[in-house]
Amino acid sequence: MAELLIQIAAVLIFFAILFAVIRLILGRTLVDRIVAIDALTVISLSLIALYAHVSGRFAYLDVALVYGLLSFLAVLAIARFLEKGL
Structure with a gap:
């Protein structure tokens, strides 16, 4: 049972990676892309x-x-940086 839950968690993690990469590619603004990169770090x-x-x-x-x-x-x-600049 535990192995099944680990496999389900791995599949969900890889779907989350897929969706975050799509958000990274299709992000319209720089903030969207930064949020997608932050989501990828949390997923990793x-x-x-x-x-x-x-x-x-x-x-x-x-x-x-x-x-x-x-x-x-x-x-x-x-x-x-985005708020104030350097």
């Missing part, structure tokens, strides 16, 4: 966490945590 964090669970190597969760923090800071920096 869930993929890293799923892989950590499947492989049993929970050190990957530390990698996901640092990646999430850097992604958050990057989005903040881009938002500040």
